[in-house]
Amino acid sequence: MITNGVGSVLRQIRKGRGESIVEVAKATHTSPASFTKWENDQTIPSERSIRKLAEYYNTDPLELLSVAYPDKYAQKQENEQPVGDGPSIRVEDLLGNNSVLTYNGVPLAAGTKSLVAAFIAGLIIAQPE
Template identity: 40%
Template sequence: MAKTSDLEFAQYVGPILRQVRKSRGKTLEAVAKETNIALGYLSRAERGQHALSMEKLSRLAEYYQVPLSHLIPKNDKYETKTLDLQKELWSAKQLIYDGETIQLTLEVVEQLEMAIRMGIAWAQKTQAKGKGS
């Protein structure tokens, strides 16, 4: 059985997945076949009953041709932890990480935001598993 945090995440992501799929005029069957994700698994995910892995969310984002960040929940629970960093990223021209200077183009900032959101979701999931043990 899924833990509460997994279900909360699923309940946020599910409606987004359904909306994107319907906006593309796709059936669940077509998406399942074309992404190689089991139909029942995808159906439960859209109903908010099962949290998809980041790998499967990435596969769906690529299939729908949307940034992964479009499929990850955008609410206070998931974003408040990155808000200050987000402001800094958008206002900076470059970033120095591990001794390397990186120019912060729009594409780089969007990729960094996606990675941060994925990291936060993973950390919350891992933290919740630790508390439930």
């Protein structure tokens, strides 16, 4: 199972809009079976499919692409300045495959880390411009 969290983000957006998998799949010319696999993080949608979904959801495709393909699309913007005096930590690095998240000194299980990643990605994507 793929644990990058893009499926959880897609599910959160879809459910937030009150739509079924069949409705979104039909509107984006995707099979419901493929969409189900994406939402269950069994497969990752192609970049083309993500762009179609972003257009349908009226969101910036780079936001979804950076969750699905962080090595390729998750980049720090040149004009972004760190806030505060502390070190700047990229969310992508924090939730990357090589990082270990802990709570009260205990490492989180991979499934829990995946849920945290999906939740954070959903919060970021859901922010108004």
